[in-house]
Amino acid sequence: MNLGQHDLDGVPEGDLHFRVPAAAGRLAGLRHALAEWAGRVGLSDEDVEALVLASYEAMANSVEHAYRDETQGVLDLRARVDDEQGRVVVTVTDYGQWKPPEPSGGLRGRGLSLIQGLTTTATITPTIDGTTVTMFWPMPERTGDAS
């Protein structure tokens, strides 16, 4: 079963892919869909919670920082299971230029520090076109697993 917006670049079965306007009001729906997906692929309740919060923080960061004075852009949320590496991969991509963090007592920095606290690895990859945040969570060991 394929979730998320259709017609986007051939999303494989079982993966999650949403593209939405980078607006705060759109994120709760994505968060709930992601929670449902993460539970269904077999992550523990604790990891589902961590994955959902970290992914939400990445999306919120895009909403707040990606599109400065332009009209609103979009963000892409993707999630898939990497069977080979035994992990879940979540990416959040926007196509804007991140504003430098505001000097407001470090309040905004908490989002990024949360992401780092919730994932074993998180990478933020800026490009000329935008930014992708990539996060991983290990899949639980399957009983009677193949090699």
Added chain:
Amino acid sequence: MSSEPFHDAGTNQPAPGLSVLVVPHGEAVVLNVAGEIDLATAPQLGESINAAMAQQPETLVVDLSDVDFLASAGMAVLIGCHQQAQGNVRFRIVATGSATFRPMELTGMTEEISIFPTRDEALTAD
């Protein structure tokens, strides 16, 4: 702590946004917060706290026991309100568990703000 799934995958209900119920307790005011605190709902939380703060209670308790999602936008509001309260109102939070206490612990908020596991403790502590 509860072993309930983070989201009930069986139903397809959209989660509620945010609700804040203000309950006076003598010299204190308790805000019963329920639902999800994120970028979209954090301003509403801030407004509720500010309105309660304007009444100048001795103690203001923000009870997050019924909150099942807390994002950094919500934490920023709580910290801002705490800073505003300094010297005027005793600002306390009630939170336990992985949805609320753990994120606050991860960002070091637990060092800055008094957080209690129950409302009773928040109300009766010195």
